Amino acid sequence: GAGVSQSPSNKVTEKGKDVELRCDPISGHTALYWYRQSLGQGLEFLIYFQGNSAPDKSGLPSDRFSAERTGGSVSTLTIQRTQQEDSAVYLCASSSPGYGYTFGSGTRLTVV
Amino acid sequence: AQSVTQLGSHVSVSEGALVLLRCNYSSSVPPYLFWYVQYPNQGLQLLLKYTTGATLVKGINGFEAEFKKSETSFHLTKPSAHMSDAAEYFCAVSARNQGGKLIFGQGTELSVKP
Numbered sequence: 001g002a003g004v005s006q007s008p009s010n011k012v013t014e015k016g017k018d019v020e021l022r023c024d025p026i027s028g029h030t031a032l033y034w035y036r037q038s039l040g041q042g043l044e045f046l047i048y049f050q051g052n053s054a055p056d057k058s059g060l061p062s063d064r065f066s067a068e069r070t071g072g073s074v075s076t077l078t079i080q081r082t083q084q085e086d087s088a089v090y091l092c093a094s095s096s097p098g099y100g101y102t103f104g105s106g107t108r109l110t111v112v
Numbered sequence: 113a114q115s116v117t118q119l120g121s122h123v124s125v126s127e128g129a130l131v132l133l134r135c136n137y138s139s140s141v142p143p144y145l146f147w148y149v150q151y152p153n154q155g156l157q158l159l160l161k162y163t164t165g166a167t168l169v170k171g172i173n174g175f176e177a178e179f180k181k182s183e184t185s186f187h188l189t190k191p192s193a194h195m196s197d198a199a200e201y202f203c204a205v206s207a208r209n210q211g212g213k214l215i216f217g218q219g220t221e222l223s224v225k226p
């Protein structure tokens with residue numbers, strides 16, 4: 001696609017429910033990144049994929065968070081048993097050597 | 113390990129005045145440095161980046177930044193502020209051996225007064 005697409009753009013969920021956030025990277029981009037932007041914490045790295053492998057998942061805040069990437073393309077970030085502190089904007093980016101880094105518009109997650 | 117410090121969470125300038133947003137970094141390896149801008153309710157847009165070579169980097173919308181290794185700084189400047197520059201600005205660092213992972217500063221909100 002022309003850009004990085006994230007869905008949904010907004011998600012309101014009840015505390016304790018699981019949520020899935022989707023990222024469609026730019027076609028052909030080999031690397032994919034997830035970040036979280038929240039008040040008081042700024043922009044935090046969560047995890048990055050090279051192809052379908054995740055060499056660095058050091059930013060995942062707890063074992064309630066997981067992510068996968070299939071076919072070297074779409075990625076899903078899953079948050080289990082959501083807590084209010086998970087409320088944030090979740091940003092995805094993709095890149096490829098020589099093609100720079102492009103961010104999506106994010107998914108705003110609100111846990112009530 | 114890398115880290116980024118942006119001095120001043122909020123900067124206010126008059127239209128036409130110089131914009132100076134400060135960024136200092138820490139990196140154990142030669143860094144790549146970036147400035148991103150975020151307009152309200154929008155994603156992050158790359159303003160400029162330093163990888164290697166010339167230390168004065170020019171970006172979009174008249175912004176530029178200078179990599180100063182001795183000062184571990186990468187301050188962002190624009191000679192004359194425009195109302196449309198009002199936004200949040202993020203400095204970021206990455207290392208060549210970390211797969212492109214970005215470490216961001218806390219951000220600086222720029223206000224431009226008429």
